[in-house]
Amino acid sequence: MSKIQLLDSRLANQIAAGEVVERPASVLKELLENALDAGAESVNVDVEQGGVKLLKVRDNGHGIERDDLPLALSRHATSKIRGLDDLEAIGTLGFRGEALAAISSVSRLTLASNVEGEAEGWQVQVEGRDMAPSVTPAGHPRGTTVTMRDLFFNTPARRRFLRTEKTEFNHLEEVFRRIALSEFNTAFRLTHNQKVIHQLPAGLDDTLRAGRVAKLCGKGFMEQAIPVEVERDGIRLHGWMGLPTFSRSQADLQYFYVNGRVIRDKVVNHAVRQAYADVLYHGRHPAYVLFLELDPAMVDVNVHPTKHEVRFREQRMVHGFLYSSLHRTIADVRPGQGVEPAVVYDDVPMPVSEPSQGSMSLTAPSGRPYTPPPASGGYGQGLRQADAYGALVQPRIEDGAPAVMPPASDDETVPPLGYAVAQLHGIFILAENQHGMVVVDMHAAHERITYERLKQSWSTDKVRSQPLLVPVSLAVSSREADFAEEQPEVFSRLGFVVERAGPETLVVREVPAMLRNSDSESMVRDVLSDLLAQGSSERIEQKLDELLSTMACHGSVRANRRLTVPEMNALLRDMEATERSGQCNHGRPTWTQMSLKDLDRLFMRGQ
Template sequence: MAKIHRLDSRLANQIAAGEVVERPASVLKELLENALDAGARQITVDVEQGGIKLVKVRDDGGGIGPDDLPLALSRHATSKIQSQEDLEAIGTLGFRGEALAAISSVSRLTLASNDGDQPQGWQVTVEGRDMAPSVAPAAHPRGTTVTMRDLFFNTPARRRFLRTEKTEFNHLEEVFRRVALSEFQTGFRLTHNQKVIHQLPAGDDATLRAARVARLCGRAFMEQALEVDIEHGGLRLHGWMGLPTFSRAQADLQYFYVNGRVIRDKVVSHAVRQAYSDVLYHGRHPAYVLFFEVDPALVDVNVHPTKHEVRFREQRQVHDFLFRTLHRAIAEVRPGDDGRAERAPVTAEVAPTQGHMPLTTPREEPAATGTGDMGQGGFNAGGAGGAGGVGYAGYGGAAPARPGGIADGARQAGAYGALVSPAPDLTVAPEAGRTPPLGYAVAQLHGIFIVAENEHGMVLVDMHAAHERITYERMKRDWAEEKVRSQPLLVPVSMAVSSREADFAEQQPQVFQRLGFLVERAGPETLMVREVPALLRNADSETLVRDVLSDLLAQGSSERIEQKLDELLSTMACHGSVRANRRLTVPEMNALLRDMEATERSGQCNHGRPTWTQMTVKDLDRLFMRGQ
């Protein structure tokens, strides 16, 4: 082998460029972050041929003095950190001091700047082959302009890996979108081949923020999104989360920022996925633009060369905060009672209502709501609703008498159901302004759908899906109130595990007890399962315990038991809910509508399918071309 020697600066920078510069989009990311760190309030990006020929970024930030210009292109040269203490609490987007050196080593780069202390600007030019900077005066206002031309002109092997102009520009535009969503107080402009693609004015008021998100993520997202803003224990989460009805086939509309930095993190992804787990259709992905603020000392951003990944010091605390915040926001999504286009933000004091209708605050409770407990009521035959009618009866007692409804003492039958709510007397006109969000039932269609009328037009409800969600939520509530009951195994299950897993189970018995398990150590690498949750007595207890151990060791928490219980309760709710072709009276249909308004997550069934939809009068006019 050759003797050890020190790499020259040109070769070292080209090797470093392989970590930082993958394609034109990588260049744009580094330059935009530098501009924001410099305090820019207006950034202009000009691109040609997808960024392969030209990427030019101009800002009005603090600028760089002439003496510092050559140094700015050196490796490990930065103005953003001075000591190890700064590295432990990084508050800037960049800090490594490698980006400009890496970019200049694989392109023709010109850096022009003016720090405002000089009557004129200065520029430094570098071509990757010799890396010798050349400084000269240049007319330039306060701020900085970085011009990169001919990416990978001196590394043909890497240039061959670039894709078509359209593909490279799509990657570049995605980077622009991510950065533009992170800083609303800065204006952005993007042109491609002299054509303006995005023109985003600066402004941090609610209207301009919403307009920018709609411009970059689509108006449909903003129309189907909840605004959240919750702070607790030094942690703050704010932004927009898409309603479950606005799910995606791909995870292509998910932007999560930690202290202004867009990141990908398994703790964050797991918390968000868990929050949406009960309301999304199988294989669908949520959409969101969320900003998480935490003390910089509690998050390590020096994990990956491209700074896409972070590591939280208190992962469990962060996970629980994100999950509980998003889970509660989704749970409080219910049918709204206002037709305004604006949505109120979800805060610790203000809760959202259902997605198809905009949010109101405070929310006015429906005049009649379901008050019964979950249980084996269901829809049963007989009653005063008409010959052969079906009742919407409750668990543990008869349905109450009400005008035009089911008779007193209606017998219970079927599986889990919901208690009948007092239905409005439809012979009397509703009080002005008091129409419930889902309105009043008009008819039943093919024994499957409920047709209702509210202030905005027509509401169509899938009665099985709606009843399934109502039943499921009541079952979960009652199960939680009764806590997890354990059942001893007739023959304890012995399982071989690693010594690390055995140590954990021995040291943390309360974790398994809370989940309904009794797990004892029977040897250095042996565990004995003696009790399991009563509802999961027929499940594979050994596999379940192994999965729980794996989760606890990897991320400090496990939702395996809750997931298994939820799956079982969901199946029971599905089989116990009203089926198609069951004829309902008008009061019974109204009772179902009122229970939907009072039930969490009532916009989706247990499988993530929508339970209702709204067609406004304008929609109907358009359908029948009225006024055209």
């Protein structure tokens, strides 16, 4: 008897199912992707006992012809690709042709379908050891219904690895959430044990789409989210990213889609992390729902059985596009633009009442919008610009009393952060704007202003290099040495002069002047590692930013320093003109707003 034998169909499919079907959530992912690929405008999902007993997905897509139904449950049978060219530019969510065969091998599966123009539908199921398909008539409208019962009934060892009904349903609901966020033009419905969990109409306009995100990600996220819309060089990025103050203790509210497919990718994660690096509090994670659209030929999605990972053919370009787009979006948020800051503790945002107009873009009673003063160049000016705002504040000093801002007249344009009223304990500035009271942490705010000016001043100058008295020799791999030799401009742009001295040796001759006291060997090694792994590196920029941040912290106004009203107003105006002024250099908020409704509620006025 031959030692090498062909596996029978059922055993082969069960082995393949180990890659595709881990739990009911895995089944739902494959079925929902098939429904969307079929052009469904409505998808209903019915679940019982967390999806273990029953999982039924019904769609109104274009359906499957009777003659194709037996093939639909065969391995490597698909209508989505025909040849190698299709595989290199995949435009559908599914393409491997393994899902239905794998699911049917570890459950009792029935597939019913009908196409446009046919009087009746047909259903197919597989039976016996050889999984022979059996096709019978079935009353069914246009579309497809896949019914899976008793998952892992014939593989008890795998069934024992399933968790409780609640845990399995939580995993399944998360998959439903990811898919529902990927296709706004399709209506979705999810029921569990005959109870409706989600009823999502098709998002045909921006309001309905934002409503779906709010339902699936929480109203707090949408209230604290910045819309993103960037298109450049044939690549488009759109969606929503949470404000830095709306952060999470875990990375559980991060949804990133590439051509409609939700993915986890190290290049993407690194670009997003770098975009938030300057404004996110340490140990916290950003929240976002972002969609990247690019030529399918630029993405290889055939790198993982579950299609959760992709590989970009131009990693450096994609990383640079994502980082610059998100970094610029965060930087463009000023007080008075977008939404109010709300600090999140234990992942629950503090309640913040919205203005009656639903926006923090303040407008004077006359209707003229407020335009913040331009950011001043250079650094070290501190609060010496108070005189520039003297005409705005017009303080009154009578009998030695502290200067107080007069109320704004009807025809006066009110700045977003309003006008200073008082200083509290030498730490906080209390100001009044159209919506109520503004509280500013003066040290944190001035620290950010000084830091941004330092960065601007540094970026306008060429990175100055300083020769080392004794060049540093590094033992590296031949791959790293080749890279350093082929792309010396990468290091020269960062202020380094690195030369190859042997097959596996590099010599560092010059370093950035500001980092002359740092460990140049470690920095070069880290930069090489980043460049080889991700196609880019921000190590040197991070070191420079850390140094500038320290300088800004020491050069900012300290607590318990008494400021005059003109100085306080000067600080408020600088905040309105400074990028990322909603957070200090360490990611802490610099200001918060209490509306008149909040104050009325606090004192039970009108109750």
